[in-house]
Amino acid sequence: MEYNGGSVVAMVGKNCVAIASDKRLGQQFMTVSTNFQKIFPASEKTYIGLPGLATDVLTLSERFRFNINMYNMEEERDIEPKTVAHMISSTLYQRRFGPYFVEPVVAGLSKDNTPFICAMDLIGCINFAKDFVVSGTASQNLYGMCESLWEPDLEPEDLFETISQALLNAQDRDALSGWGAVVHIITPDKVITRSLKSRQVSKETYCGD
Amino acid sequence: MSGDYSFSLTTFSPSGKLGQIEHALNAVNRGVTSIGIKATNGVVIATEKKSASTLIDDESTEKVAVICDSIGMVYSGMGPDFRLLVSRARKYAQQYKQLYMENPPTRILVEQIARVMQDYTHRGGVRPFGVSLLIVGYDDVNGPSLYQVDPSGSYWAWKASAIGKNMINAKTFLEKRYNDEIELEDAVHTAILTLKEGFEGQITETSLEIGIIGTSTIGVAGKDREEFPLFRKLSPSEVKDYLANIA
Secondary structure, eight states, rough: OSSSEEEEEEOOOOOOOEEEEEOOETTTTTTEEEEOEEEEEEEEEEEEEEEEHHHHHHHHHHHHHHHHHHHHHSSSOOOOOHHHHHHHHHHHTTTTOOOSSSEEEEEEOOOOEEEEEEETTOHHHHESSSSEEEEEEHHHHHHHHHHOOOSSSSHHHHHHHHHHHHHHHHHHTTSSSSSOEEEEEEEOOOOOEEEEEEEEEEOSSSOOO | OOOGGOOOOOOTTTTSOOOHHHHHHHHTTSSEEEEEEEETTEEEEEOOOOOOTTTTTTTTTOEEEEEETTTEEEEEEHHHHHHHHHHHHHHHHHHHHHHHHSSOEEEEEEHHHHHHHHHHSSSSTTOOEEEEEHHHHHHHEEEEEEEEEETTTOOEEEEEEEEEHHHHHHHHHHHHOOTTTHHHHHHHHHHHHHHHHTTOOOOOSSEEEEEEGGGGGGGEEETTTEEEEOEEEOOHHHHHHHHHOOO
């Protein structure tokens, strides 16, 4: 899980959700890419975050794209975030004794625009949260940042600031996450995606900064 | 009808028909009539529970079957074939539930059953199912819905339909009595009246099987204790009340 590095965080706001990730892809200490996508769309208003082993990130994002496209065509409707979460959970548990090394995060708005977020462990145990979820190599840092910065009923713009600060400062203290960030704010009308510039080297390499 | 080509299921006749499927439809039309009616706030299915002898303990036979919380099914034709389709439908509904943690929308389950029935018209060494099915459900994608599936595997959505022995008369009766604003209570009443037209025995609360689903059958189900319409069969005393209103 720590070979490639990477982190994802999602938060609930007032009639909106946000999901954000870093952009680093490494091979242990060596950084290989500074633009590696970890968040993928499931539907217009639902996104899946996949931090962890990069090969599994790629394989699973393609697998879920396949399953969700089939669902859309067979059921002639968009898939709900809760259903995405259960589908991911079932897929992961099928590999209970040889798992995929990812710990997914799902964030989205239901048909009636109720916010939904959840996270899972690598074998599919779902954690339904009402406030925020974290995952990846900077997860411990993210827990600390979110616990102090998050408050309920943040408007989309405020939620953006909160989730950005939480992720940026958490990944700065993690050697394996960083090199920029991508933030998606999902509201009933639209999804706003922003790319953030961040410290190009972690704080751990300095003393007393 | 198709003359010399009806011996093999997998051979088309020159006129483009599959003889075995035509014959399967005949088997269906020998079966006891079943009715389905869709209302604005629910759906009802009904059939006559006709036993070959008074000695049969007919409490053990079930013609109206529950497939999952929100879907039910009835048939006309061969009982054993129906039982197999019920167990396939139930298994599929549970597999869907295990994957997505919700009940399948009615149309999805209907398509799956229709696929099973079609499969048995496309292979060697098997025969088509000798049943037509009326499948009903209530989901929040399409609300109440009623589907008919035939031995060939074709399916249609209906507002009201009849299958089996008396289907032609029953459908004529339904065409006159059906309107788009009918509510579930009236639909049950109409279904019983339609069955009564061709009833072959004494119409009592134990010789009728009726299943309903709609806004009046909302119940709590599932581990999350969600509320949604559940499919259920009417108890004999409920049927008796409806019959009292007719007599």
